[in-house]
Amino acid sequence: MSADPGRTIVLWCPDWPILAACREQSLDPAAPIALTEGGLVFACSPAARRDGVARGLKLREAQYRSPGLTVLDYDAALDMRVFEPVVRRVEATVPGVQLIRPGTLAMRARGPARYYGGEEAAAAALLATVAELGVPGARVGIADGPFAAEQAARAARESVEIVPPEASAAFIAPLPVALVVDPRTAILLNRLGVRTLGEFAALPADDVRRRFGASGAFAHDRAAGREQARVVARTPPPEFEVEQHFEPPLDRVDQLAFAFRVGAEEFIERMRAVRLVCTGLRIELDDEGGGHSSRSWLHPRWFTPGDVVDRVRWQLQGAGTVDSGLASPIVRLRVVPERIDSTGNHEEGLWGGGPDERVHHGLTRVQSMLGHEAVVTATIGGGRMLADRQVLVPWGDRPPERTGDAPWPGSLPALAPASVFRERLPIALLDGRGEIVAIDARGAISAAPERFAVGGGEAAPVRAWAGPWPVVERWWDAEHAKRVHRFQVVDDDGCAWLLVRDREGWWAEARYD
């Protein structure tokens, strides 16, 4: 080991979340922008900061301080995704990079310093690399240990701050103690009069451990510049995505499926070679007219090459058939794995995978016959109208979160109708004089219903009825407002119906048969 095992370079891209969001939404990073998480400001652009916006501020307060503020939701996945090309590029310059968080990278200083001929030269090379990618204002800090190096990068007035070896403790001593401990402990330490890292480091180590436990001792080591953590280089994830260009472009689904068969096999085989299976993937298609279609597909078990080809086919054909032509020929097909898992978690049992696996294979066969949406499983969702309450999810997709347990005032009593019509049937509910029963604005009926006809059929006597039961939904929203009245009716054959009266007329919503 060398004399300075902990010597670390940290590369910091300030306001990375803002930069990532701006790239995604093509906004100008110079404008006042804030990202919020849970109603609080998570990150803000320099312009917003000049207006007085700060992290942790309430959204309302931030908008008050900076009226021109653009507010976006913080998306951690987006941050990571946009940072990935930067990490790859930095890895090409300096190998062995640890990703601390999106926007902050750590690496050991010894190798780069020797290769580039000095720590300053290594820092300059790093900054040049990042500048090529169009990341403005990146900083580099070099110190003993990742924590001190990060603080150095953050404190850098110029683009580089190099803390000499053995001087890290002195460098971080004036910084606030909240940097190393959790907020509750920070408040406690402040009350005890310990405000800076230097003061915290001056406390006897044994006392700190007795009072604050292991996490306190860890923080104490950091504050004293005795950090044990070393840079742990990440192993770059292997490339699994496949891309295929078609020249000339293909305009038939079956042609494309055939052309992609080998690609799909290669896609799965490459993952299988490193003992991984794919349980979710994204298919991107570009057509000649410049159209782009992208969709994620999940698999209840894992994808086989045939399954991947099936998904491509389903995405292309939509409701059409296998041999139907496409609106515009396809020039490019790209398949990206979104979820991969170790094969160990999906190993078949010694006696096979049990009955559910057989069920899955059978249903997949039906799906490849009729299309992805044709085989569904059902869950109960929330809502007042019956059709809203049954949520049908194609086999293999994840069901949405359950909301059916909420009370939903105005929904029907426990007895649910056995047949719920997908398309409501037009009906006529007539009173004794043969006129259609009307409901006034106060929800009173014009006359008791006597006869009832489905479609254009013969009117049959009504044996029993009850209603109207009003259902008023979204009255505040003119577009989606719904105001209907429900009736239960038993016809002459002893069959019960659930009728609905809306603005357009009478409908049968469901039948209790």
Next chain:
Amino acid sequence: MTAPLASAPRPARVDELQARIRGMQATRLDSKAVPTHPALESVLPGGTLREGTVVQVEGSTTLLMALLAGPSASGRWVAVAGMPEFGVEAAARFGIALERLVLVPDPGRQWLTVVAALADVIPVVAVRPAGRIAPAESSRLQARLRQRGTTLLVAGEWPGSDARLGVEASEWQGLERGHGRLAEREVVVSTAGRGEFVRRARSRLRLPGRSLEFAPVDEVAAPDVTEPVRLDDLERRATG
């Protein structure tokens, strides 16, 4: 003029006799029983659903759900094909486990292929045929059902079914003229076994009862059962 009149009843008589012969001939050894809701014991010939059989269910989705509820509660998968209006919420309330329910709402023209594919893997399949089925096709599928041990419930016509259930009368309670709400229903379910003659029976069921349960109606509690039911019952007891 007299010849046609005299011959008209003859084919009917022949049919009746043939039906009787068919009913007496056992077509196969007894197959395994599928767990069935206890309320349907009086309705089904033999008391339960059996593996590899075809049961026709006419006129009531609730009756179909009652038949599916038993196997579903015992951990079996069930599938429903060709019934886009199948009420999922009612199914769940009547005891069908939604996580083991598969729906194919619109199988279209390929419905028979779809049913065959489902029957390979799912032990109880309900289907509403989208068209007429030729006897040859139906017997080929039935052979497959017997091999796989799958029970097929058909909401419609099926040549050569093993049993036919139909709702003859239905009476809702709880709803009056202008007030109340639907609470429970009593139905008369008619049963015809294979052969359509020997085991003809009617039974009264609560479908569903007040707490969404299925139960046979006590004959003592309901003395207004129509006469033919009693006679048929007696006859059944005498023959069976």
